[in-house]
Amino acid sequence: MFxxxxxxxxxxxxxxxGVTLISFGFIRMLPGDPVAALAGERDMTxxxxxxMMARLGLDKPAWEQYFDYVxxxxxxxxxxxxxxxxxxxxxxMELFPATLELGMAAMLLAIIIGLPIGIFAAxxxxxxxxxxxxxxxxxxxxxxxFWWGLLLIILFGGIWGLTPVSGRISFLFDVETVTxxxxxxxxxxxxxxxxxxxxxxxxxxxxxxxxxxxxxxxxQTRSAMLEVLSEDYVRTARAKGLSPLRxxxxxxxxxxxxxxxxxxxxxxxxxxAGAILTETIFSWPGIGKWxxxxxxxxxxxxxxxxxxxxxxxxxxxxxxVDILYGLINPRILHTSS
Amino acid sequence: MNQxxxxxxxxxxxxxxxxxxxxxxxWYYFSESKTAVVGLAYLxxxxxMAIFADFIAPHDPTIQYRDCLEQAPSWGGDKCNFLFGxxxxxxxxxxxxxxxxxxxxVAGGMVVILCLSIGIVxxxxxxxxxxxxxxxxxxxxxxxxxxxxxxxxxxxxxILGPGLLNAMIAISxxxxxxxxxxxxxxxITENTKEYxxxxxxxxxGKFRIMFITILPNCMAPLIVxxxxxxxxxxxxxxxxxxxxxxxxxPTPEWGTLIAENRDLMLSAPWTVTFPGLAILLAVLAINLMxxxxxxxxxxxxxxS
Numbered sequence: 001m002f003x004x005x006x007x008x009x010x011x012x013x014x015x016x017x018g019v020t021l022i023s024f025g026f027i028r029m030l031p032g033d034p035v036a037a038l039a040g041e042r043d044m045t046x047x048x049x050x051x052m053m054a055r056l057g058l059d060k061p062a063w064e065q066y067f068d069y070v071x072x073x074x075x076x077x078x079x080x081x082x083x084x085x086x087x088x089x090x091x092x093m094e095l096f097p098a099t100l101e102l103g104m105a106a107m108l109l110a111i112i113i114g115l116p117i118g119i120f121a122a123x124x125x126x127x128x129x130x131x132x133x134x135x136x137x138x139x140x141x142x143x144x145x146f147w148w149g150l151l152l153i154i155l156f157g158g159i160w161g162l163t164p165v166s167g168r169i170s171f172l173f174d175v176e177t178v179t180x181x182x183x184x185x186x187x188x189x190x191x192x193x194x195x196x197x198x199x200x201x202x203x204x205x206x207x208x209x210x211x212x213x214x215x216x217x218x219x220q221t222r223s224a225m226l227e228v229l230s231e232d233y234v235r236t237a238r239a240k241g242l243s244p245l246r247x248x249x250x251x252x253x254x255x256x257x258x259x260x261x262x263x264x265x266x267x268x269x270x271x272x273a274g275a276i277l278t279e280t281i282f283s284w285p286g287i288g289k290w291x292x293x294x295x296x297x298x299x300x301x302x303x304x305x306x307x308x309x310x311x312x313x314x315x316x317x318x319x320x321v322d323i324l325y326g327l328i329n330p331r332i333l334h335t336s337s
Numbered sequence: 338m339n340q341x342x343x344x345x346x347x348x349x350x351x352x353x354x355x356x357x358x359x360x361x362x363x364w365y366y367f368s369e370s371k372t373a374v375v376g377l378a379y380l381x382x383x384x385x386m387a388i389f390a391d392f393i394a395p396h397d398p399t400i401q402y403r404d405c406l407e408q409a410p411s412w413g414g415d416k417c418n419f420l421f422g423x424x425x426x427x428x429x430x431x432x433x434x435x436x437x438x439x440x441x442x443v444a445g446g447m448v449v450i451l452c453l454s455i456g457i458v459x460x461x462x463x464x465x466x467x468x469x470x471x472x473x474x475x476x477x478x479x480x481x482x483x484x485x486x487x488x489x490x491x492x493x494x495x496i497l498g499p500g501l502l503n504a505m506i507a508i509s510x511x512x513x514x515x516x517x518x519x520x521x522x523x524x525i526t527e528n529t530k531e532y533x534x535x536x537x538x539x540x541x542g543k544f545r546i547m548f549i550t551i552l553p554n555c556m557a558p559l560i561v562x563x564x565x566x567x568x569x570x571x572x573x574x575x576x577x578x579x580x581x582x583x584x585x586x587p588t589p590e591w592g593t594l595i596a597e598n599r600d601l602m603l604s605a606p607w608t609v610t611f612p613g614l615a616i617l618l619a620v621l622a623i624n625l626m627x628x629x630x631x632x633x634x635x636x637x638x639x640x641s
Contacts, residue, residue, distance in 0.1 A: 011479075018480025022492075029496045135372075138628070142620040144572055146579045147595055147613030150602050154610075158603040273487035277576060291488065292580060295495050307492060311483045318483075 097180025118221025373629020460520025
């Protein structure tokens with residue numbers, strides 16, 4: 001087990017350097033004068049230009065610049081936003097809970113609905129229910145989620161007026177930030193209605209962000225279940241006269257879960273890409289909206305830092321998923337060594 | 338057996354009939370799935386629509402009918418008959434969507450062609466040479482995969498500049514790892530089989546083994562992957578267009594159509610609803626077809 005973890009972590013080293021090379025190259029490949037792009041100033045005097053060159057370290061050779069950059073990254077310095085003049089890491093950490101909260105809600109929705117749908121469809125294989133549910137999940141999988149979000153805004157926000165359509169909480173409430181998770185903070189604040197407001201703001205973004213993971217989980221659970229259901233031990237369990245709940249729930253599902261957990265873990269990247277669109281549509285103050293805003297306002301240090309931080313986050317989640325996978329499926333430990 | 342006899346076997350008169358039989362067999366399995374056939378039919382339909390957009394579209398997609406701004410869908414009236422309504426500038430939504438089909442299909446197709454051609458070459462090289470060449474190629478692919486596709490595409494577009502062509506290039510780069518990995522994996526599996534050893538023994542050259550002997554046997558999973566990437570490429574092109582980083586207005590690309598009418602979505606919901614529906618249906622049809630393709634090409638599924 002230990003050597004498995006070590007090997008898996010060692011795999012991350014080249015990827016880390018790859019990502020930093022991309023993010024380092026990103027700034028250098030931008031069209032135009034890098035100094036002007038990074039300093040956010042135009043029409044600089046030659047002296048000022050030279051001063052900025054020196055201050056940004058652009059007068060050194062490229063490899064030296066790269067090592068400086070990685071050195072700083074390893075010490076937690078992800079650059080400074082040109083727009084706000086604050087460390088990128090601080091901005092990221094401040095906005096990250098909003099994305100995490102939304103992402104977890106979406107994932108929870110996807111699992112709570114997707115898992116039973118997949119199991120049910122597998123058990124009822126070939127029936128009308130199976131075809132209907134799988135048809136629906138293919139629609140979900142094919143959904144342009146930015147359009148889906150706008151459609152829900154038109155229906156729920158515009159026509160029926162049921163839910164708010166932007167932000168995390170009504171401006172009437174001034175909830176103090178404790179954990180960064182508004183659902184918890186609004187409860188802690190003790191303000192009447194704050195929690196309800198936070199929940200109602202979350203409904204539509206959660207549905208939109210959860211749609212594609214839900215569809216994927218439903219489809220994958222179904223095929224994992226189908227594979228397991230044809231195994232001998234399931235037939236034996238049935239032949240022994242065990243109740244369907246025991247056969248499906250205990251014998252089959254536990255083995256099908258091995259695949260499903262991996263699939264769930266792999267959704268983090270999908271969620272992050274989805275968050276960019278979802279947060280833009282619903283003005284959700286998280287990482288996705290921040291990245292888009294940074295791209296448009298040419299705050300390239302923020303984009304660069306965000307890119308590395310997001311990649312590192314996804315790498316660590318994948319690492320955890322792989323280790324978990326090794327724990328629940330010991331076969332993998334032996335085959336890979 | 339010398340080289341010439343092998344050649345005569347491979348390119349002998351039996352080959353067309355083998356191809357024909359394979360195609361017939363493929364169609365037999367593919368057409369078992371009715372939904373896959375529906376998907377294929379829809380795709381053929383929109384391809385024809387894209388090709389003949391000039392004849393099918395009722396209006397010029399760029400002409401602004403200033404008397405009919407934000408006209409709701411209507412037909413049979415005295416004036417302003419627009420089946421899908423008009424947008425903020427009085428342009429016919431239906432015609433814009435029909436022309437948008439062209440852009441989306443071309444974008445999706447270009448991404449797939451780029452990924453297939455570059456992905457196969459890198460995958461085969463990695464699989465053939467192994468060692469450090471393999472390691473370098475695969476680590477680069479891992480790096481690309483560690484950043485969410487849309488974010489990577491955004492960053493690339495920031496470098497290249499917004500536009501449909503650059504969006505296509507950016508999206509291709511983010512899909513490349515899937516093709517490289519798939520090609521490499523099936524190449525390595527095939528590489529140890531007897532027919533490859535036989536061809537090596539009879540003195541076939543490097544490139545012959547790589548691209549003529551082995552590659553055709555790796556095509557099935559690649560075709561499935563290409564189909565699925567075709568649909569996600571359409572989605573991602575639209576997403577980039579929606580974010581303002583893909584096709585630029587007034588280009589009638591589907592995602593751009595949604596973005597430029599976003600402010601009207603409550604007063605003129607048809608301007609947003611129809612383009613999105615066009616995206617959804619196209620992607621759904623291709624995915625249905627992809628599911629059928631996978632079932633038809635995957636021998637493991639055939640038996641069950």
